[in-house]
Amino acid sequence: xxxxxxxxxxxxxxxxxxxxxxxxxxxxxxxxxxxxxxxxxxxxxxxxxxxxxxxxxxxxxxxxxxxxxxxxxxxxxxxxxxxxxxxxxxxxxxxxxxxxxxxxxxxxxxxxxxxxxxxxxxxxxxxxxxxxxxxxxxxxxxxxxxxxxxxxxxxxxxxxxxxxxxxxxxxxxxxxxxxxxxxxxxxxxxxxxxxxxxxxxxxxxxxxxxxxxxxxxxxxxxxxxxxxxxxxxxxxxxxxxxxxxxxxxx
Amino acid sequence: xxxxxxxxxxxxxxxxxxxxxxxxxxxxxxxxxxxxxxxxxxxxxxxxxxxxxxxxxxxxxxxxxxxxxxxxxxxxxxxxxxxxxxxxxxxxxxxxxxxxxxxxxxxxxxxxxxxxxxxxxxxxxxxxxxxxxxxxxxxxxxxxxxxxxxxxxxxxxxxxxxxxxxxxxxxxxxxxxxxxxxxxxxxxxxxxxxxxxxxxxxxxxxxxxxxxxxxxxxxxxxxxxxxxxxxxxxxxxxxxxxxxxxxxxx
DNA sequence: GTAGGACCTGACGTGGCGTCAGGATCAAGC
DNA sequence: GCTTGATCCTGACGCCACGTCAGGTCCTAC
Numbered sequence: 001x002x003x004x005x006x007x008x009x010x011x012x013x014x015x016x017x018x019x020x021x022x023x024x025x026x027x028x029x030x031x032x033x034x035x036x037x038x039x040x041x042x043x044x045x046x047x048x049x050x051x052x053x054x055x056x057x058x059x060x061x062x063x064x065x066x067x068x069x070x071x072x073x074x075x076x077x078x079x080x081x082x083x084x085x086x087x088x089x090x091x092x093x094x095x096x097x098x099x100x101x102x103x104x105x106x107x108x109x110x111x112x113x114x115x116x117x118x119x120x121x122x123x124x125x126x127x128x129x130x131x132x133x134x135x136x137x138x139x140x141x142x143x144x145x146x147x148x149x150x151x152x153x154x155x156x157x158x159x160x161x162x163x164x165x166x167x168x169x170x171x172x173x174x175x176x177x178x179x180x181x182x183x184x185x186x187x188x189x190x191x192x193x194x195x196x197x198x199x200x201x202x203x204x205x206x207x208x209x210x211x212x213x214x215x216x217x218x219x220x221x222x223x224x225x226x227x228x229x230x231x232x233x234x235x236x237x238x239x240x241x242x243x244x245x246x247x248x249x250x
Numbered sequence: 251x252x253x254x255x256x257x258x259x260x261x262x263x264x265x266x267x268x269x270x271x272x273x274x275x276x277x278x279x280x281x282x283x284x285x286x287x288x289x290x291x292x293x294x295x296x297x298x299x300x301x302x303x304x305x306x307x308x309x310x311x312x313x314x315x316x317x318x319x320x321x322x323x324x325x326x327x328x329x330x331x332x333x334x335x336x337x338x339x340x341x342x343x344x345x346x347x348x349x350x351x352x353x354x355x356x357x358x359x360x361x362x363x364x365x366x367x368x369x370x371x372x373x374x375x376x377x378x379x380x381x382x383x384x385x386x387x388x389x390x391x392x393x394x395x396x397x398x399x400x401x402x403x404x405x406x407x408x409x410x411x412x413x414x415x416x417x418x419x420x421x422x423x424x425x426x427x428x429x430x431x432x433x434x435x436x437x438x439x440x441x442x443x444x445x446x447x448x449x450x451x452x453x454x455x456x457x458x459x460x461x462x463x464x465x466x467x468x469x470x471x472x473x474x475x476x477x478x479x480x481x482x483x484x485x486x487x488x489x490x491x492x493x494x495x496x497x498x499x500x
Numbered sequence: 501g502t503a504g505g506a507c508c509t510g511a512c513g514t515g516g517c518g519t520c521a522g523g524a525t526c527a528a529g530c
Numbered sequence: 531g532c533t534t535g536a537t538c539c540t541g542a543c544g545c546c547a548c549g550t551c552a553g554g555t556c557c558t559a560c
Binding site: 103 | 336340342346349353363
């Protein structure tokens with residue numbers, strides 16, 4: 001049985017030919033992405049030359065970074081609907097751009113971390129301390145890159161973002177002063193400070209202003225690191241804790 | 251019970267504070283990466299200020315792209331063993347370099363694909379046909395980048411690789427001639443051709459020469475695309491199929 | 501006839517969580 | 531003191547693209 005004429009390959013041969021594993025072909029079979037045109041009487045898969053070409057297309061599309069579902073879409077799309085395919089590839093292109101940029105950012109960050117700690121041969125704690133600072137610093141200053149905030153940014157304009165950065169710097173200096181002086185949490189100046197701090201956060205967040213400031217320093221991913229941290233991270237940590245106490249007192 | 255003094259956070263508060271989800275904290279708890287210092291009588295987790303700092307360290311390390319296991323390693327390493335941490339970060343750095351380069355390559359490839367098919371508004375088939383060619387072309391010509399072959403490359407030297415590329419180009423031309431002319435698979439010239447083809451592959455592969463040539467055109471990942479495909483992919487496919495028949499006949 | 505490879509299906513594992521499900525607990529208002 | 535809605539708990543399954551056994555069947559060459 002099964003005499004279609006022409007070359008037929010077993011699953012192992014096809015796998016070797018196309019540089020995939022047998023398990024991969026089993027997987028594609030199971031999810032219905034790619035099945036052998038035939039089976040022997042005992043159930044062994046037999047692949048035709050068309051199958052080889054089909055698998056090769058799948059691997060080519062996978063090599064572009066598409067998911068198996070996307071591959072299925074492309075191959076299932078009608079032959080003259082190149083528009084949808086172009087759109088999918090464009091989306092993939094921008095996803096790759098983001099990936100590359102993210103990778104570059106992390107490279108710079110790690111490189112800076114290694115450079116920063118290079119000569120002093122510090123302990124792991126110092127390492128992480130620097131890292132914390134870098135991360136915290138970035139997290140705030142690249143706030144404007146978060147997609148969630150895209151709309152509010154548009155409303156405020158880039159000038160407002162720059163202004164917020166400067167304001168944040170001044171606020172941190174002010175807050176560190178209160179922490180250093182161990183100012184009581186019910187001091188009017190501190191309460192006013194906390195209000196302004198939260199206010200800065202709430203200009204960029206739509207959620208609860210009480211938590212936004214602290215939250216803004218940690219959330220999500222982080223972009224390019226071009227500057228160094230002007231404040232020691234431990235102090236920033238203290239400041240955040242201090243602010244938390246102020247809020248609890250208020 | 252549980253009166254450690256000082257600020258305590260619930261899991262939801264900590265999650266909001268650090269920009270993670272509650273589920274993430276549950277996960278860290280389950281795998282033993284990060285647990286609350288305390289629990290209330292009814293089992294609710296209570297996090298201390300130290301916990302906040304600990305979690306922040308974890309998130310900072312995660313933000314560098316480290317896995318949870320690597321984070322665990324770093325945090326468990328003895329405080330003055332900065333060497334291990336530096337090594338891990340260096341490894342991460344090179345991994346990121348590879349990632350970025352891979353992303354860039356795919357960007358170029360997709361961009362070239364979109365450019366190539368931009369004006370003609372072709373069908374999906376044409377699209378994939380171009381892609382197949384690009385992929386196949388790359389797969390062979392970047393053979394030398396495969397880690398498996400690193401040693402043999404070192405033995406042969408870069409000149410041999412360049413030579414192999416030229417040889418491959420000539421071989422493809424020759425083979426396409428046989429296919430076009432529909433030369434019988436037992437023709438002495440074809441047999442000699444197949445022998446040379448396999449020989450080229452076996453210079454770079456350590457495994458079975460019979461399959462190496464075809465395999466070399468598909469396996470693994472692919473690097474930069476700087477040139478365009480000089481042969482139509484369908485023809486290359488035919489050539490590979492033809493070679494398979496030659497081998498089966500021989 | 502038999503040995504050892506290649507093949508089959510089914511099931512579980514990977515990482516880093518997301519997403520219910522079903523129930524217990526907490527905080528605030530009445 | 532009671533209700534109500536938010537928050538908390540544990541357990542379990544889902545995701546993606548397969549890897550890795552396990553236990554059994556089949557094919558091929560000697």
